[in-house]
Amino acid sequence: xxxxxxxxxxxxxxxxxxxxxxxxxxxxxxxxxxxxxxxxxxxxxxxxxxxxxxxxxxxxxxxxxxxxxxxxxxxxxxxxxxxxxxxxxxxxxxxxxxxxxxxxxxxxxxxxxxxxxxxxxxxxxxxxxxxxxxxxxxxxxxxxxxxxxxxxxxxxxxxxxxxxxxxxxxxxxxxxxxxxxxxxxxxxxxxxxxxxxxxxxxxxxxxxxxxxxxxxxxxxxxxxxxxxxxxxxxxxxxxxxxxxxxxxxxxxxxxxxxxxxxxxxxxxxxxxxxxxxxxxxxxxxxxxxxxxxxxxxxxxxxxxxxxxxxxxxxxxxxxxxxxxxxxxxxxxxxxxxxxxxxxxxxxxxxxxxxxxxxxxxxxxxxxxxxxxxxxxxxxxxxxxxxxxxxxxxxxxxxxxxxxxxxxxxxxxxxxxxxxxxxxxxxxxxxxxxxxxxxxxxxxxxxxxxxxxxxxxxxxxxxxxxxxxxxxxxxxxxxxxxxxxx
Ligand SMILES: C[S@@+](CC[C@H](N)C(=O)[O-])C[C@H]1O[C@@H](n2cnc3c(N)ncnc32)[C@H](O)[C@@H]1O
Numbered sequence: 001x002x003x004x005x006x007x008x009x010x011x012x013x014x015x016x017x018x019x020x021x022x023x024x025x026x027x028x029x030x031x032x033x034x035x036x037x038x039x040x041x042x043x044x045x046x047x048x049x050x051x052x053x054x055x056x057x058x059x060x061x062x063x064x065x066x067x068x069x070x071x072x073x074x075x076x077x078x079x080x081x082x083x084x085x086x087x088x089x090x091x092x093x094x095x096x097x098x099x100x101x102x103x104x105x106x107x108x109x110x111x112x113x114x115x116x117x118x119x120x121x122x123x124x125x126x127x128x129x130x131x132x133x134x135x136x137x138x139x140x141x142x143x144x145x146x147x148x149x150x151x152x153x154x155x156x157x158x159x160x161x162x163x164x165x166x167x168x169x170x171x172x173x174x175x176x177x178x179x180x181x182x183x184x185x186x187x188x189x190x191x192x193x194x195x196x197x198x199x200x201x202x203x204x205x206x207x208x209x210x211x212x213x214x215x216x217x218x219x220x221x222x223x224x225x226x227x228x229x230x231x232x233x234x235x236x237x238x239x240x241x242x243x244x245x246x247x248x249x250x251x252x253x254x255x256x257x258x259x260x261x262x263x264x265x266x267x268x269x270x271x272x273x274x275x276x277x278x279x280x281x282x283x284x285x286x287x288x289x290x291x292x293x294x295x296x297x298x299x300x301x302x303x304x305x306x307x308x309x310x311x312x313x314x315x316x317x318x319x320x321x322x323x324x325x326x327x328x329x330x331x332x333x334x335x336x337x338x339x340x341x342x343x344x345x346x347x348x349x350x351x352x353x354x355x356x357x358x359x360x361x362x363x364x365x366x367x368x369x370x371x372x373x374x375x376x377x378x379x380x381x382x383x384x385x386x387x388x389x390x391x392x393x394x395x396x397x398x399x400x401x402x403x404x405x406x407x408x409x410x411x412x413x414x415x416x417x418x419x420x421x422x423x424x425x426x427x428x429x430x431x432x433x434x435x436x437x438x439x440x441x442x443x444x445x446x447x448x449x450x451x452x453x454x455x456x457x458x459x460x461x462x463x464x465x466x467x468x469x470x471x472x473x474x475x476x477x478x479x480x481x482x483x484x485x
Pocket of ligand 1: 045046047048049050124192193210211212213214215292293294295296
């Protein structure tokens with residue numbers, strides 16, 4: 001989506017003066033909303049544009065408050081526009097996410113006359129969510145499950161767009177806003193930027209609040225599962241030590257608070273001045289992060305991978321299919337171990353050892369050796385069945401990085417070190433790149449650059465997948481060694 005660029009500084013002033021957004025815990029507001037706790041900065045290796053701490057921040061401290069009236073929701077947009085409201089009511093079969101997508105495009109269509117124009121012009125112009133992956137990038141994921149999730153995401157986006165077309169035509173959208181391209185841009189904006197609100201499943205777009213980049217770690221919040229989410233109330237406060245201890249017990253680092261009628265954000269840990277301040281949007285695997293947000297993490301404590309199991313393994317226990325996976329560090333999940341242990345037990349003995357398996361205990365040395373050998377063999381077979389090796393993938397990442405300087409010679413030099421170059425040739429052919437000249441011309445094209453960005457994400461994803469398989473093999477070897485001693 002093309003947007004004219006406004007000045008970011010004037011956007012920040014607008015969020016304070018028009019929307020009442022503040023990062024100050026005192027009543028004394030500065031000329032723009034961010035100055036007391038947060039500032040907008042670029043963090044090249046963890047999310048790009050994001051929010052940094054302008055002073056040391058204490059865990060649990062209120063760092064940003066966005067009034068309800070500043071949240072962009074279907075309700076807030078429709079309240080201002082009777083025509084939109086009436087049209088939406090005529091299309092009651094659409095989901096709340098489809099309605100918010102239409103509302104967002106509707107506001108974009110208003111251009112400068114939209115109340116939200118200063119916010120809209122600073123939204124990203126493109127995204128790399130799975131729904132935007134083309135056939136080539138989908139294949140580059142190499143794993144059936146990931147390709148299937150991508151296919152489903154593309155199909156879902158297409159069918160939701162088709163279903164919403166009648167409403168958009170009813171509203172006499174400009175032709176460029178009726179396109180699938182415009183739809184996926186709006187749907188990706190909503191998928192990657194909305195925050196949860198209790199009154200609309202689609203969530204809300206939250207100016208400034210949607211600039212927090214993601215942190216997966218949940219350690220700071222662990223051990224407080226039984227604490228009820230606390231409410232701050234609408235107080236302008238200078239936080240003292242006791243209050244910080246009190247707030248550090250809260251369950252979430254951001255949420256809508258009825259008492260203050262605002263979205264409130266709290267520091268999820270202690271931050272030093274200059275650190276990036278992060279928000280945990282939820283618990284996601286790398287594939288889910290790619291699907292909903294268009295990025296993935298090198299170290300993701302919530303990552304998990306699935307390997308093909310034999311049908312009898314799924315039926316050996318009552319654990320769900322989703323619980324039979326390998327953790328990010330290569331360790332099999334509790335349920336996978338239990339299912340394998342029972343599967344490797346003769347049918348007539350399963351009943352007597354069931355309680356042991358379900359409590360996570362080993363059944364016998366022989367049983368443990370059988371399952372570790374099976375797991376090791378399966379992970380190894382999966383690795384070998386993949387079209388490229390880890391070494392090739394690392395070389396490919398280096399080659400793709402060399403394209404930043406449009407350096408075809410280096411790109412091909414690195415590519416020649418790879419044992420399998422089919423993927424590279426497919427890409428070059430698809431974009432009619434035959435030599436250094438066409439390479440440097442094509443590399444400037446927005447379409448080719450986007451495709452390369454998504455290709456890189458796919459390679460990064462499959463590298464993480466392969467790394468988990470390798471770690472699982474090491475884990476199995478360690479367990480097997482322990483039986484040999
Ligand atoms: C809510 S927005 C955060 C602000 C965003 N960086 C911006 O410039 O508007 C979420 C998006 O930020 C990026 N992002 C957030 N956390 C990230 C991280 N840890 N690593 C890489 N990208 C991240 C992703 O593109 C994601 O879809």
